[in-house]
Amino acid sequence: MFLELSEEMIVANVVIVGTQWGDEGKGKIVDLLAEFAEVVVRFQGGNNAGHTMVVGDEQLITHLVPSGILQQKVCVIGNGVVVDPAVLIEELDHLAGRNVDVSPDRLKISEKAHLIMPYHKQIDHARERFKGDKKIGTTGRGIGPAYEDKSTRRGIRFVDLLDAQEFSEKVKTILDEKNFYLEHYLSAEPLNGAQIIDEYTTYAQRLAPYVSNVSIVIDTAIKNGQQVLFEGAQGTHLDIDHGTYPFVTSSNTLAGNACCGAGIGPRAITDVIGIVKAYTTRVGKGPFPAELFDEVGDRIQEKGAEFGATTGRRRRCGWLDTVLLKNAVRLNGFSSLAVTKLDVLGGLDTLKICTGYDYHGDRLNDFPASLKILADCKPVYETLPGWKEDISGIKDMDDLPVNVKDYLERIEDLTETPIYILSVGAERNQTIVRKNPFQ
Secondary structure, rough: OOOOOOOOHOOEEEEEEEOOOOOOOOHHHHHHHHOOEEEEEEEEEOOOOOEEEEOOOOOOEEEOOOHHHHHOOEEOOOOOEEEOOHHHHHHHHHHHHHOOOOOOOEEEOOOOOOOOOOOOHHHHHHHHHHHEEEEEEEEOOOOHHHHHHHOOOOOOOOHHHHHHHHHHHHOOOOOOOHHHHHHOHHHHHHOOOOHHHHHHHHHHHHHHEEEOOOHHHHHHHHOOOOEEEEEOOOHHHHHOOOOOOOOOOOOOOOOOOOHHOOOHHHHHHOEEEEEEEOOEEOOOOOOOOOOOOOOOHHHHHHHHOOEOOOOEEEEEOOOEHHHHHHHHHHHHHHEEEEEEEEHHOOOOOOHHHHEEEEEEEEEOOOOOOHHHHHHHEEEEEEEEOOOOOOOOOOOOHHOHHHHHHHHHHHHHHHHHEEEEEEEOOOOOEEEEEEEOOOO
């Protein structure tokens, strides 16, 4: 007979991942669950992500610093993140100005994390101009070019930044190539190496106390029985391998990358929570079968305040797509779902859920890899009754209107995944928690 673990031996280490195309409300859920963790880790992406949190009357948006900083937890920027030091310093100053503790005791940066350099941003913008109508819709923050250099072994890491001679030599060597590419292919202005070195030397002095081996930091925390929350950025279908390529980000956004991007083994992970908006949104280009082009779509966009936290761009809105969602369930292995912005759907007479795609008369139940096929897919809908009641003050699942329960239960049935967390408003306390993975 197997031995049962005693209650005090059970320690949860939880990964939070977006299930759609980003903007699912991960920041709020991370902020909520961070109360029960000792360490919060960001493991991929860069300042192309934006996590929005509402604290009282104030809205705070973080792009690099993990959301757990508001809970005064130890926050970690993992090796899988690409970091623009200027943006990070600006964010630290912004948070400090609002009396948030962002000292080196609270924030750790991986010595292996790669830097976003000025030439990465210059190339990013120049490429988009060069492509014209065929542009990807990048945020222009240098994320993609930084990951390119990482993959081709031309990147510069924090450990290099802290070695003045090493950093200077690398910048001079790399910049010769980058300037040639900028001038002769992209018709863009070249950059001055001495200016870059001077600028980043200042960043090195400011950020040096934050830099450490975060793999050891996280491992030590886990061995000491501390609970760790891993905070993903973007969403499943922006993953470089499994997303709607090429309309994706430049990193792996899936739960599996929490291990590689933080420097821990997979056995440390106990739970994976998928964040799903009660409807579907997307920023930028790419096929979107369930997109709405009518007054319902406009209503959802307006009521949900659907503008990108990082770009400010209007989000495209549509009905909940469970073909997309089931794909995320399989790729991430979710133990549960957290549904956000359910209150936005209130007041509609009927709701629709996309349960499949019609492709030239054939029904597709699985998400296609080909964007050409996806672009020709028409959504196959189920229609459910809506609700008129205000649910923003409800604290218990059992008190939800019948039609709300039916909507949630249908999501559970279609995804074969339980819903344990439900957001019914923007405030932290407007959240129903059926089961807390940390308790």
